[in-house]
Amino acid sequence: MEFYPKAVYDAVNLVHDEYGWTGPIYITENGTVDADGADPFDDQERIRYVRGFLEWTARAIDEGADVRGYYLWSLLDNYEWSAGFSKRFGIVHIDPDTLERKPKASFEWYRDVIAHRRLDV
Known part of the structure; x- marks a missing residue:
């Protein structure tokens, strides 16, 4: 995946620089779909x-940007309008038949990033 x-x-x-915004910035809905054919629970991509x-958000902050929040998309696999449940964006897998939830590797990793406030976990 590129x-x-x-x-x-x-x-x-x-x-x-271009618009002169000096207020706070929030990064919202940043995430990616599971790679086709990949193990849905070992989502290393x-x-x-x-x-x-x-890493790039942290660099912007280090250089003075007032980034106050980063919101990962998405916590849960969800129904996508054009793809139904065939494309999975969540860090928690949801079985569409049973609604059973199971954390993916990315959930465990992101939990640790948040808990330790660093990327090298």
Whole structure:
């Protein structure tokens, strides 16, 4: 899967440099879909994705950006309008038939990142 985590850094700087925004910034709905054919519970691509975006967000903060929040998308697998339950975005797997919830590897990793307030967990 290809992604560009520096985009969050570029966007934060753009709203400041080009538009003169000096207020607080909140990063919302940042996440990715499970890779096709991958183990739904060992979602290492999602961990790599989120880690990259958090690293660039931290860099923006270190350089003075007033980023006050980061909201991961999504806590739970959900029904996507055009894909139904076939595409999974959550860090918690939901069985659409039984509604059983089971944390993915990304859940455990993100929990530790939040608890320790650092990425090297």
